[in-house]
Amino acid sequence: MSDMAIQDSYPPEFAHCFGCGPGNPHGHHLKSYLLGYETIARFTPDLKYSGGVPDHVYGGMIASLMDCHGTASAAAFAYRKDGRTMGDGRRPIRFVTASLRVEFKKPTPLGCELVVKGQLLSLQGRKAWVDLKLAAGDQVCATGEMLAIRLPDPVES
Numbered sequence: 001m002s003d004m005a006i007q008d009s010y011p012p013e014f015a016h017c018f019g020c021g022p023g024n025p026h027g028h029h030l031k032s033y034l035l036g037y038e039t040i041a042r043f044t045p046d047l048k049y050s051g052g053v054p055d056h057v058y059g060g061m062i063a064s065l066m067d068c069h070g071t072a073s074a075a076a077f078a079y080r081k082d083g084r085t086m087g088d089g090r091r092p093i094r095f096v097t098a099s100l101r102v103e104f105k106k107p108t109p110l111g112c113e114l115v116v117k118g119q120l121l122s123l124q125g126r127k128a129w130v131d132l133k134l135a136a137g138d139q140v141c142a143t144g145e146m147l148a149i150r151l152p153d154p155v156e157s
């Protein structure tokens with residue numbers, strides 16, 4: 001597993017995301033890592049992120065974790081495809097979410113660590129499709145699929 005969290009390679013101007021930006025003092029600071037051919041993030045939501053009942057996570061938190069983990073995963077997969085290393089000093093590769101479909105399979109328990117995993121489905125040009133799974137222990141509680149779009153490099157003047 002890479003020692004560097006994917007989000008820690010975001011330059012300061014792109015580090016404000018509430019879900020995962022290292023530069024947002026109020027945010028969740030999700031950290032995603034490349035682990036072989038998949039990505040992984042671990043997060044334990046605070047008890048205030050309850051759904052309709054106090055011991056389940058609300059759906060927006062689940063989608064948020066997939067949102068941030070999915071774009072980070074897309075970036076990590078693109079670095080690998082380009083033969084680059086995160087934090088290599090060149091312009092960082094960044095993706096944003098164009099679409100995210102989430103399927104809530106089981107109630108997600110609150111008060112325990114959630115594990116989000118990402119796998120690359122396809123990477124074509126600027127478009128990356130990422131498969132996502134969120135589990136509590138052995139139970140997959142939600143699955144998702146993201147289309148992430150790579151931000152173009154600015155034109156040098």
Ligand SMILES: CCCCCCCCCCCCCCCC(=O)SCCNC(=O)CCNC(=O)[C@H](O)C(C)(C)COP(=O)(O)OP(=O)(O)OC[C@H]1O[C@@H](n2cnc3c(N)ncnc32)[C@H](O)[C@@H]1OP(=O)(O)O
Nearest residue numbers: 014017020067068071094095096097098099126127147149
């Ligand atoms: C933009 C400035 C951001 C600045 C800040 C950057 C911050 C980087 C750090 C991020 C840190 C963590 C982030 C956490 C995850 C978020 O929360 S990201 C925030 C939520 N997402 C957004 O705000 C994105 C809003 N959408 C957009 O800005 C623009 O629609 C996009 C996604 C950049 C695409 O616009 P574009 O660059 O003009 O590209 P466009 O030519 O429209 O589309 C490219 C291709 O994708 C396809 N496509 C685009 N959208 C869709 C869609 N929804 N469904 C299907 N296909 C689509 C197009 O058809 C096209 O396909 P081809 O013709 O090439 O085959």
